[in-house]
Amino acid sequence: MEIFQIEKITDCKYLNLFSIQYKDRAKNIKNWVFASRSQDPDPLNHGRVSADAVIVVPFHRQAKKLVIIKEFRLALGSCQYGFPAGLVDPGENIVQAGERELLEETGLAVTRVLKQSPPIYSSSGMTDETISLLFVECDGSPSNFFNEMSEEIEVIMLSREAAKGLISKQDLKFDVKSWMVLSMFADYGIIS
């Protein structure tokens, strides 16, 4: 396949649509639309190595519990269970961004980094968004003192039994990453 033109078709601040013209394997000219957080998205920028956002998978060491958050998500118009997460600020590395987001969204402090993923793609059929997963141990008491005005966050600490109970409930909304980690934790007691 050959990409020969990319056009930006919206002019928003944080998220835009781009249209790609390409030739498929039969040499037909076709069109593909995707969303990007970047003004200079991936098809033009193959060497990119930094992630748009960090997702923190926190395990509370003293309580021996997995930490998740229940958060109002505008795109869903309702609450979703997921992990503390946010965009990486300019000049921050993934660990710094993860420490900041965990504190802002839960009041908890990172005590040890267990594992860090490279930048990985959220859903490449529709976007070039990348995230890094940061598996950490943390400590402290949950608090929403540091929440922003646009955030409505409830911090939940889960034993393996509680994770089993939560994930089996119908009608709850889960993020992909949280569902996969909860599923592993519930079935095997493993987080990372």
Next chain:
Amino acid sequence: MEIFQIEKITDCKYLNLFSIQYKDRAKNIKNWVFASRSQDPDPLNHGRVSADAVIVVPFHRQAKKLVIIKEFRLALGSCQYGFPAGLVDPGENIVQAGERELLEETGLAVTRVLKQSPPIYSSSGMTDETISLLFVECDGSPSNFFNEMSEEIEVIMLSREAAKGLISKQDLKFDVKSWMVLSMFADYGIIS
């Protein structure tokens, strides 16, 4: 938080941007842009229960290997390692869509469904897209005979050792779901 208006700001066939006006906790009026595959996206449609797409996590029973695909992704302008996946067609259930996509993209046949996730959210900070993960056992020989003209797919069968090798390589691009499953498979020999 209170959503009081949603405006569709593009007119594309498969993916659009929507702008939400809402009041934050301090009653300030703000704006949030998200992408949706739907003409009738989630904030207007709380009761939605079907997934936009299926992601198949296939384990080849005879070979005792995890199956992944290396696929050219237009949004990245390069190849990515991920799982067979695709949109759920009207009238299909998740298992039917998964069986079809696995056959189209790899030539392999589902022999047993191991686990199915509910609809879960890909990246709710930017989209209401939902997927269902379908963990299956499969059989047959890999083939790209059924690939569409817009698909360029290489099927890869991985032992646990091969998964360890692949995931440790820098500069390769992975989808979130494939990285998480590969990581668990490499570290613990567990897939679902």
